[in-house]
Amino acid sequence: MFIKRHIPNIITLLNLFCGCIAIVFVAKFDFENAFYFVCLGIFLDFFDGFFARLLKVASPLGLQLDSLADMVTSGLVPGFAMFQMFQMLENNQNEVAAYSAMGFLITLGACYRLANFNIDERQSDSFIGLPTPANALYIMSLPIIFFNADNEFVKDLLGNKYVLIAMTIFSAFIMNAEIPLFSLKIKSFNLKVNLLQLFFLFISIVLLLFFKFLGVAFVISFYILLSIGKNLRVKK
Numbered sequence: 001m002f003i004k005r006h007i008p009n010i011i012t013l014l015n016l017f018c019g020c021i022a023i024v025f026v027a028k029f030d031f032e033n034a035f036y037f038v039c040l041g042i043f044l045d046f047f048d049g050f051f052a053r054l055l056k057v058a059s060p061l062g063l064q065l066d067s068l069a070d071m072v073t074s075g076l077v078p079g080f081a082m083f084q085m086f087q088m089l090e091n092n093q094n095e096v097a098a099y100s101a102m103g104f105l106i107t108l109g110a111c112y113r114l115a116n117f118n119i120d121e122r123q124s125d126s127f128i129g130l131p132t133p134a135n136a137l138y139i140m141s142l143p144i145i146f147f148n149a150d151n152e153f154v155k156d157l158l159g160n161k162y163v164l165i166a167m168t169i170f171s172a173f174i175m176n177a178e179i180p181l182f183s184l185k186i187k188s189f190n191l192k193v194n195l196l197q198l199f200f201l202f203i204s205i206v207l208l209l210f211f212k213f214l215g216v217a218f219v220i221s222f223y224i225l226l227s228i229g230k231n232l233r234v235k236k
Contacts, residue, residue: 014041045074110135146158
């Protein structure tokens, strides 16, 4: 019974472990491996709550652990990644130091969003604002797109300090915006209940196969648009 009760918590701690490893890779400017560990952490984050409900061992401790793990994997890591992107800008050192610190606005936005999520009863079956894991994937894809882009326009865009500042501010804003978004978590094996999530997953896979890391931005945009469409249909 002891092991059964802590299976979801172990999964959550593995999510946290992935976030810690991702930080190490970001520190080395190895954004691709950092991205993969963030992906693994988010994958584990999807299933800790699922197994807690399946095994009927959900607890307040699990809820707190989940938020703390997400704070690292989906809050600190993307903020640090943006910090490192500012560090790569070819400006004088004083400018770099000032702009780099702005990257952690993403971390602050994620922290506020996670704290608010725990007390907002409206977010039991859906989200208000972009979930931190989705935002983390979007931010973590940017440096990889920059390094792998053949298009000079894309390189100039992602190498522009004002564009990065705008992305940072937008990231912190969209996580806390009053925009209802459907939950990405699979709560049961019922196909009908999870039809929207499965449709989104299918389209996401297609976009990622065709566009690779650039597809991450398309996936996040599609998620927001699909949620808005769902909201309009429900209102009608």
